[in-house]
Every structure is written in structure tokens, then in C-alpha cells.
Amino acid sequence: MGGLFSDMSKFGIELDDDLEIFEEEKKASPGAAAAAGPVELKEEDFLLDKSVTCPLCDAPFKVKVxxxxxxxxxxxxxxxxxxxxEMDANKYNVTVCTVCGYATLNNAFKPLPAAQAKLIKEKISANFNGSVFLTDDPTYSYDMAIERYKLALINSVVKKGKISERANLCLRAGWVVRGKRLSLKPDNPKFKAIEMDCLKQEDEFFKNALDGFVKATMTEDYPMCGMDDATVDFLITNLAVHFKKYDLASKTIARLLTSTTTNRRIKDKCYDLKEQVVAEIKKQKNQ
Ligand SMILES: [Zn+2]
Structure with a gap:
């Protein structure tokens, strides 16, 4: 995981070299778009500056939503x-307190239990340098948005947040990196290099999301990050297919299709995915 966090010293955060997103669980449970086409309105026309008071340090700050x-x-x-x-709204889902460094998804930016607040204050706020997150730009660049997700992920790791929370942040960070990749213009002289870098980061975020959600289904109750069991299984299915983990996908598809609580829309998509998975497994056997 070091790669994703290698540049965090610029926030004033010193991390152990071996910081891993799911480190704690390894010890605890061994078993276990780019906007399409031309639009008349600009990205900033869809945004507003929201005033927030930090529940951790009481400082007022602004966030673009x-x-x-x-x-x-x-x-x-x-x-x-x-x-x-109209624009890539995925970029605007993280709230960062630019004063103390407390960061998480917008809808989870709330007061923390005392033990978690203490951990964030000690390990993040103590040396936090929020200048990276201050901008006069009317929008967040993709790079800024990605840094915000990384800081939220570090917050979750530091405060020993739920595995599902970290998995969810990895998934969403991966979405934003993919958004960046798809927004790249081929005439950019560094197009190839940036594209490769994005692909690598995307892959790492999505892999962590898949591993994390699979682990979370074994240890946590639903709703998980606001999702019911069918939604989480469907997410795992799609990520498993993305990574060609067809055995895992077969299992979750079977579970979804036999469950009485899976809604019709997900079931229909599962039938399509099942066909694809069966064909791929057959192809693998014939190789
Ligand atoms: Zn704060």
C-alpha cells in the first residue's frame, strides 16, 4: 500500500513505511466521468461553497459540494x-477540515467517539499542514480530489475505522482516479505516463476495495456503508468480474439469484453477468 501513501509527508503526516489499509484486520482476524460531450454550463456552476464547522477542532472552513x-x-x-x-460529481464526496486534517465522506463528517478523536488528533492533527487543500480555484482538480480521498482513507486507517469504510473509500478513490484517466487529453505530452500511473492506482484502489468488502461481509453487519447485503454482494460481483475472479463472482451471483430480498434490477443484471462468467470459465478451461 506504500505506493498510494508515499507522498503524504507534504500534509505534515509522517506514516510508517509499512502502513497498510487493512493491517489491523490481518492481525485481528487471521481467518478472515469525465463529463460527456460539450456542455454550456461549467463545472463550477454545479457547485457551491458550503460552510462547515469541524466537529473535531471547532474551526470553520469551506468545502465545495x-x-x-x-x-x-x-x-x-x-x-x-x-x-x-454534466460533470464528475464523484470528485466532491469528501469533506476535509483544512485546519486539523479530519477528513471523511461528506455524509459521515460527524463528531467521532472519544477514542477515535484522540487518534486523529495525535496522529494527523498534530503536524497537519492543510495548505495543500486550500485553493482559490472554483473547482477541485482531479489531483486535488484524489488527495482528499487519500487523506480520508488515512483518517479511516488511523482511527481504526470499519473495514467496510476503508473499502468504500478505496472504491470511491478508484472511481475518481478512473475519472481523471478518462478526462486526459491525448495531446497532453505526458498522456501515456499519466494514463499508466492512473491505471496502476485505479487497480490498487479497486483491489483493496474488493478485498475489503469481502472481509467485511465476514465480520460486519448490514447495512454496510448504507448498503444492504444484496448491494454489497452486487458490488463484490462486479469487482470480481473486473479482476477476472470468476469463482468468487459465481458464488456471489448464486447468492444474489437465490436470495428473496435481491431486487429485480440487480437480479436482471446478475443473469447477464452469469452468462459472461460461465463463458469466461469455459474459455479458461479450454486454454
Ligand atoms: Zn478540524
Whole structure:
């Protein structure tokens, strides 16, 4: 995991070289879009600066959020990344306190239990340098958005947050990295290098998301990050297919298709995925 966190010293955060997203669980449980086409409105037209008071350090600060109901999701891709018509709203899902470094998903930015608050204060706030997160730009660049997700992920690791929370942050960080990759212009002189770098990071985030959600299904109760069991299984299925882990995908598909609580929409998609998985397994056997 070192690669994802290698540049955190610029936030004033010193991390152990061997920091791993799921380190704690290894010890604890051994068993265990880019905007499509030209649009007249600019990205900033869909955003507003929201004033927030930090529940950890009481400092006031501002965060850019997407205006309610202003952007339309047109589809999800193979790793369930929401693709929006007007702009990439995935960039704006993390709240960062630029004073103390407390960061998490917008809807989870709330007061922390005392033990977790202490950990964040000691391990993040103590030396935090928030200047990286201050900007006069009317939007967050992809790089800024990715840094915000990484800081949220570090917060979750440091405060020993739930595995599902870390998996969810990895998934969403991966979505934003993919958004960056798809927004790259081929005439950028560094196109190839940046694209390769994005692909590598995407892969690492999605792999951690898959591992984390699989672990979480064995140790946590539902709802998990606000998702019911069918939604989490469907997410695992899609990530498993993405990584060609067809045995895992077969298992979750079978579970989804036999469950009485899986909704019709997910079941229909599972039938399609099942066909694909069966064909791929056959292909592998014939090789
Ligand atoms: Zn704060």
C-alpha cells in the first residue's frame, strides 16, 4: 500500500513505511466521468461553497459540494462508478477540515467517539499542514480530489475505522482516479505516463476495495456503508468480474439469484453477468 501513501509527508503526516489499509484486520482476524460531450454550463456552476464547522477542532472552513439535484447520473460502469451527464460529481464526496486534517465522506463528517478523536488528533492533527487543500480555484482538480480521498482513507486507517469504510473509500478513490484517466487529453505530452500511473492506482484502489468488502461481509453487519447485503454482494460481483475472479463472482451471483430480498434490477443484471462468467470459465478451461 506504500505506493498510494508515499507522498503524504507534504500534509505534515509522517506514516510508517509499512502502513497498510487493512493491517489491523490481518492481525485481528487471521481467518478472515469525465463529463460527456460539450456542455454550456461549467463545472463550477454545479457547485457551491458550503460552510462547515469541524466537529473535531471547532474551526470553520469551506468545502465545495455539488448542488442538490443539479447533476444527472446517466449510467454506472463495470465497477459501478456513477457516470454523470454534466460533470464528475464523484470528485466532491469528501469533506476535509483544512485546519486539523479530519477528513471523511461528506455524509459521515460527524463528531467521532472519544477514542477515535484522540487518534486523529495525535496522529494527523498534530503536524497537519492543510495548505495543500486550500485553493482559490472554483473547482477541485482531479489531483486535488484524489488527495482528499487519500487523506480520508488515512483518517479511516488511523482511527481504526470499519473495514467496510476503508473499502468504500478505496472504491470511491478508484472511481475518481478512473475519472481523471478518462478526462486526459491525448495531446497532453505526458498522456501515456499519466494514463499508466492512473491505471496502476485505479487497480490498487479497486483491489483493496474488493478485498475489503469481502472481509467485511465476514465480520460486519448490514447495512454496510448504507448498503444492504444484496448491494454489497452486487458490488463484490462486479469487482470480481473486473479482476477476472470468476469463482468468487459465481458464488456471489448464486447468492444474489437465490436470495428473496435481491431486487429485480440487480437480479436482471446478475443473469447477464452469469452468462459472461460461465463463458469466461469455459474459455479458461479450454486454454
Ligand atoms: Zn478540524
Amino acid at each position: 455539488v448542488k442538490n439535484g443539479k447533476v444527472k447520473q446517466i449510467e454506472t460502469d463495470d465497477v459501478l462508478r456513477p457516470v454523470f451527464k
